[in-house]
Amino acid sequence: MTRIAACQLAPVPDGLAANAELTADAVREALAQGADVVILPQLVTTGGVLEDAEQARAVAVASGHGVFAAWAAACTARQGSVVVGGFCEAGDDGQLYNSAAVVDATGLRAVYRCAHLWDRERVVFAAGSAPPPVVDTAHGRIGVLVNYDLRFPEWTRTAALAGADLLAVPVAWPAAQPGEGGGPDGQLVAAATARLERVAVACADRSGPGWTAGSCIVSASGQLLAAAGPGRSAAWADVDPEASRDKLVAGSSDLWLDRRPELYDRLTAPRSTSG
Amino acid sequence: MTRIAACQLAPVPDGLAANAELTADAVREALAQGADVVILPQLVTTGGVLEDAEQARAVAVASGHGVFAAWAAACTARQGSVVVGGFCEAGDDGQLYNSAAVVDATGLRAVYRCAHLWDRERVVFAAGSAPPPVVDTAHGRIGVLVNYDLRFPEWTRTAALAGADLLAVPVAWPAAQPGEGGGPDGQLVAAATARLERVAVACADRSGPGWTAGSCIVSASGQLLAAAGPGRSAAWADVDPEASRDKLVAGSSDLWLDRRPELYDRLTAPRSTSG
Known part of the structure; x- marks a missing residue:
């Protein structure tokens, strides 16, 4: 079993250090409490809402930044531990990206650039074009x-087909969008994704005013194992990587x-402008 | 609003007439009770479990068969009504298909051949290769x-992208596969699909020994509006086609x-044999 901590944080606007x-x-605290995998929210290095590219550029960091070395150093305290966290990336191409880093005791393992930008994120960031890494x-x-x-x-399926046992998702869910099922809508989307893909999903949300603090962990069968809520520092749950590898639903x-990949070409067709 | 009846039936093995x-x-009964759309189970014309192709061939029908004329005649009782039902199709290519017919008062509107065959269905049927029709x-x-x-x-997305307001799904869910959430697992899959695609989903299940009688109707927001269960003749609910057309989740x-269709090419890549 893998013990996951999906940590909720309220980073300080512009407060990189x-x-x-x-x-x-x-x-460090999550690892001390027994976490194997620690997930941190979207854009956790910069905090606040980035209003424009100038503001974002002032606090963007390259993937060689010391913050990742600090996470890696923390990982040395617990054998095999892994951190996934969102950050505002200054790309080597001069663009800004809404990225996530995967770090373990050996250092930076992967960087992923968000491919589907939410609402006003498009004002600040360029969209990534590489598939989700599976580390x-x-x-x-x-x-x-x-x-x-x-x-x-299409994107969660891409990650699942690449062999992911767990989808680790730094998020930032605005409190203005409550779900009809009572919890944040994102938790229901995470559960639906887990059920259809048969892969565990863990989301680390922002906390503080304006955010749902809806960090959650869902099993590979789509069961909501843990949901944090306001006032909690993390959602905790154990998930079994083996369960995510079992795609057999009956007999044969x-x-x-x-799957019938030869039939799925409509998913890659250019968007129609007629809607 | 569209009033849907997802009817549960226990057809007689081999009893075509x-x-x-x-x-x-x-x-007729569902329309008399106010249904606009009536959905019937998978393979409802033939009943039982088809053990082999010989047995199936004896009861397979072409799309010109009188059963569809009977459904069309029933539809004349209620303006605009539609029937979707599963049948064992004798294709004009000599193959057998696990098909569904869409019928209204004007007659047969469309035939769809199941593209993903379940377990031993592959012993009997050829898999269809045409996309789900949207009528x-x-x-x-x-x-x-x-x-x-x-x-x-990939397939539900294909139907949703083609403009479906409702996914009508003739099913046959074996009772041996209860869902962890209490109901049939298929209901949870239907709800997950509705939530991610933002389209209403209605499944008409088989009833009788060996089947879950799990007919259900889910709203475009993923809410389970109705679930029949054993002893009930149908699941009933009203759904709003307009709700399925609203794909806006916030601001812009x-x-x-x-979507980023140019990035989704991994979904159409041939299956790797290495698993």
Whole structure:
């Protein structure tokens, strides 16, 4: 079993150094409490809402930044532990990205750039075009998405087909969008995704005024195992990577082998402008 | 609003004439009770479990068969009404298909051949290769899938992108597969699909020993509006076709316009044999 902590944090607007400390503290604390995989929210290094590209550029960091070394140093305290956290990336191409880093004790393992930008994120960021990475770790194969990516079954399917046991998703869910089922709508989307993909899903949300603090962990069968809510520092749950590898639903019926990829070309057709 | 009846039936094994009467009666009764759209189970014309192709061939019908004329005749009793039902199709190519017919008072509107065959269905049937039809009716645009198709997000997405307001799904859910959430697992899959695609989903299940009698109707927001269960003749609910056309989740974020089809080519890649 893999013990997951989906940590809720309220990073300080523009406070790069303060947020580096805040996140490293959160990682250390979660690992001390037994977490194998620690997930941190979207854009956790910069905090606040980025209003425009100028503001974002002032606090963007390259993937070589010290904050990732701090997370890696924290990981040395617990064998095999992994951190996935969102950050505002200054790309080597001069663009800004809404990215997530995967870090373990050996350092930076992968960087993913959000491919589906939410609403005004498009004012600030360029959209990534690489598929979600699936990183082989001591605690299973971790696929990484960011926030709004989770709403696109094509993208979650892409990560699941690449072998992810767990989808780790730094998110930032605005409190203005409550779900009809009572919890944040994003939790219901996470559960629906887990059920259809048969993969565990963990989302780390922002906390503080304006955010749902809806961090959650869903099993590979779509069961909501943990949901944090306001006032809690993290959602905690154990998930079994093996459960995510079982795509057999009956007798000879296997959800992966029974796909008909030769029929799915409508998913890659250019968008029609007629709607 | 569209009033849907997802009818549960226990067709007689091999009883083609008896099942034609059973289904026409069910349609008439549902329409008399106010249904706009009536959905009938998978393979409702033939009943039982088809053990091999010989048995199936003896009861297979072509799309010109009188059972569809009987459904169409029933539809004349209620303006604009539509029937979707599963049948064992004798294709003009000599193959057998696990098909669904869409019928209204004007006659047969469309035939769909199941593309994802469940378990031993593959012993009997050839898999279809055409996309799910989306039929424009007086009660919205009805997309048609059959049974195991519902488990493939690529296929439900294909129907949703083609403009379906409602996914009408003749199913046959074996009682041996209860869902962890209490109801049939298929209901949870239907709800997950509705939530991610923002389209209403209605499944008509088989009743009688060995089947879950799990007919259900889910709203475009993923709410389970009705679930029949054993002893009930149908699940009933009203759904709003307009709700399925609203893909806007916030400000400028539209689930259809924000897709990145140019990135989804991994979904159409041939299956890897290495698993």
